[in-house]
Amino acid sequence: MNESMGLPTHDADHDRDDASEAALLNAFGYPEPVWQRFVDAPRAGRFDASTPGVVSGRAGTPAARSVLSLQMQFDEHGRVVDARFRAYGCPSSIAVGAWIAEWSLGRSTDDMTGLSASTLRRELEIPEDRAHCALMGEDALRDLLNRYREKLT
Amino acid sequence: MNESMGLPTHDADHDRDDASEAALLNAFGYPEPVWQRFVDAPRAGRFDASTPGVVSGRAGTPAARSVLSLQMQFDEHGRVVDARFRAYGCPSSIAVGAWIAEWSLGRSTDDMTGLSASTLRRELEIPEDRAHCALMGEDALRDLLNRYREKLT
Amino acid sequence: MTTAAHPPIYLDYAASTPLDRRVLDAMLPLMVEDGLHANPASSHGPGFRARAAVEKARAQVAALIGAEPGEIIWTSGATESNNLAIKGALEFRGLTQAHVVTSRTEHKCVLDTCRHLETRGVRVTYLKPGALGLVTPEQVIDALTPDTALVSLMWVNNEIGTVHEIERLAPLLRERGVLFHVDAAQAAGRVAIDLSQVPVDLMSLSAHKAYGPKGIGALFVRRRPRARLAPQIHGGGHEQGMRSGTLAPHQIVGMGAAFEILQREGAAEAQRLAALRDRLWAGLQSLPQLHRNGDPMRSAPHVLNVSFEGVEGESLRASLPDLAVSSGSACSSATQEPSYVLRALGRDDELANASLRFSVGRRSTEAEIDAAAARVCQQVRRLREISALWD
Amino acid sequence: MTTAAHPPIYLDYAASTPLDRRVLDAMLPLMVEDGLHANPASSHGPGFRARAAVEKARAQVAALIGAEPGEIIWTSGATESNNLAIKGALEFRGLTQAHVVTSRTEHKCVLDTCRHLETRGVRVTYLKPGALGLVTPEQVIDALTPDTALVSLMWVNNEIGTVHEIERLAPLLRERGVLFHVDAAQAAGRVAIDLSQVPVDLMSLSAHKAYGPKGIGALFVRRRPRARLAPQIHGGGHEQGMRSGTLAPHQIVGMGAAFEILQREGAAEAQRLAALRDRLWAGLQSLPQLHRNGDPMRSAPHVLNVSFEGVEGESLRASLPDLAVSSGSACSSATQEPSYVLRALGRDDELANASLRFSVGRRSTEAEIDAAAARVCQQVRRLREISALWD
């Protein structure tokens, strides 16, 4: 699998055949911010192993049916220049990954340290019974930031 | 109440208005010989008290919801010249009364002594669960014949 | 006119009603091939649409009786509702030492359920109504014991139409902490019911007594304070775990539509029916020796029950093939036993047996009532003339 | 094409089927205003006509399964039938010391009923099926104890389509004098059933799995030798005293018509469905890492159950809004828990959760199957590409 993966991105260049247009129907009533990111899955995937300055973070377990993996590429000033996520889990987990990847662009590790599950829930309108997806996002980002600091030292 | 009572008789002189024609519908599926006698009730009623040569017989109880009363008018040779019945009870009991009254015409007490419930059931196609109606017919006739004999002695 | 071509005059609306055309129209979209045929428990678009139809109907049923939608549990009819209410409440509480108060004139399904509970150790008091069929609140209160877990009393009696004083009894039972179940199968749409004001805990309803489809009913289960039930049909946990089994949206929508019509038209209809009932009673007055069963001062609008002296019941019924009327309740008329309800009122066997229940409904007309009265008078006269007991 | 305007492709016939147009046509005469609206228990002309319609349908249902009409008891569906069969048989016999054998892959309503009986002192053995979902006759026989009162085993599993060897098991149980109940909700019309040859004692049926209406079902209760049941819904003593409540002729006639169609067309239809099911399976083969659940050698024609590695179940379902399919059974899909049936087969939680049950039916077409397969392949690929677990 390569970096771009031919996945739909948020500029929606995926082919408009009947079937994929049909996927736009939010039959289960997910919150719109979750649904759009689930359908488009912008920045899904991972960097090529040779990409410089990439730090990864991960949270969740297969047994809990939620695994989120984040990758961010940092520039020399410690700012995110590009990001990717991969998620195995419900639409909310996928949306959390997509949201963090998008949000991270241009931010420093300091900027990102404050991101909490409650912010994620508010931004994505994640309901109580899916709070664990937001927690997983917080955990994966913290893991990534820890690794970044480990790398620095 | 007088002898003729204006009741329908077997030559069916009752008025043919809607309602009485409707009564011909045997909705509950009674055996045809029962049904016709129930509807027409030939010889229902009783003789005027002044009628000579009349003997009565009776069987059944109100509590059992079956009472049959027979009247026969005998000539000097001991033959029935006319007969009446009255019945309180189900259609089968009414049919039994009508059948006996009809059947008795022209018969002597000896002719009538043999009449059994099983004959009544066969002639009227009375089913097992209505056997008691036939028995009541047998009893009422026996009562009448006993009274006839009592009268003679 | 030959009777084969003409259906009889239907005066048996208390046994069952025809589907209102508007109800059928509401049901059809759920029955046509491209309709809402999914299982309402399914998690997909068609399932959600079926579920939405079910929930709309739930709100319609709730609205008629002043309840919340979440207080309506779908069942297969009032028979099942009565079973679920009584057995469910008792089982939830634990059967041992429990006591139930009910009346002798309840529907068979209540009495049979109580008798079954007796075999499992529950004690049951069957109150005897007064001569007019009324069990008073005072009688009920007097029958309570410290162990009384449930009172079950019907709102409207199906055979004689007597309307019990549920509004007066309910608060007395609530004060005493005794659960109150009401069989309202005959009452819905015929008498005003507002459970937001009347603290009944459990109430049984049936669609087919109210121009909805047969085979669907509901049980009202109060939420505040919560009435708790052990389920009687176990399974996937539908209906808040109280009643499992795939829901039947076409049936449910039919019940909803029927109850919605009752809410709009019930009061006016009740007036019209009461007038027809009174017209029928007046039309029978040319016959001597009639006895009206039930309480004329507390009578549901649709029922008139009359005993005819001097005629035998089976012959009376056989003489009226062009009238669809009932003797006793539908359930007991097959066995042709004298009505236990009339006997509980003190009628002797012969009179109980020689009685007819006329029940009028949405399609009854004055002309039908007049024809029926004439027909009954004619045939009662005829049978009395044949009768060995009538002079 | 916008999806709002087009209903999804319906591949959930095992959850419920649409009413066949011919079934609706049979039902309508009982639903129109001048139709057969009387209570079939009423003793008058209209009641007799309604009763006749009910009895005709009883014969139609009996005919499909090689039974006598008098062996068919109407219920509100297979959920109720299963409750009545299991609780009814056990209660009739007396619960103390009784033992029941069933399987872990029964429908929830059987399992829940058994769990309820356990609270009342009955011992229950839940047999674990093999990896393909089959419980063998030998397993059942080995599980019998001298106290075993009843074996309950489904003919066709609703989630994975596995067909149990009922024909082989039934005589073994008869020899041993153990009552045998079979849940045939998914089997009727899809596999051949001839109870004149197979000594099953009790068998549950549902109309809505077979193009009949929802809310009506039946229980076969063998007469020779007689299977005896304690009623679970008490009342007027309808249905030979086994199930009280006003019968719903329109529903019953619908079930009769549906079963009559199955008798004529079921065998040919089963062939067609099996071909569609196989076509769907073939169409999914472009995806690696698929697992077919159930026994391909003993599979009902209408069910295909597949687990997809590397995708999460909820996202998979959310990605397929234009397919009406089921994950697990309808009843469990609301809770979104991994199917207990698949777990009983040994599937781990993740695979059990990432599975879809496709079920084809009378109106399924090859074009629909091809579109569905393409859609699933596309979405599974998409989710795998997003997945953190897939490389």
Ligand SMILES: Cc1ncc(COP(=O)(O)O)c(C=O)c1O
């Ligand atoms: C008072 C009463 N309760 C219960 C029932 C039973 O209702 P269903 O026919 O819906 O089972 C009836 C009618 O049969 C009734 O009149």
Ligand SMILES: Cc1ncc(COP(=O)(O)O)c(C=O)c1O
């Ligand atoms: C095998 C099986 N048994 C029982 C049932 C329950 O049947 P019903 O929906 O008629 O209550 C179903 C379907 O839900 C089923 O598939």
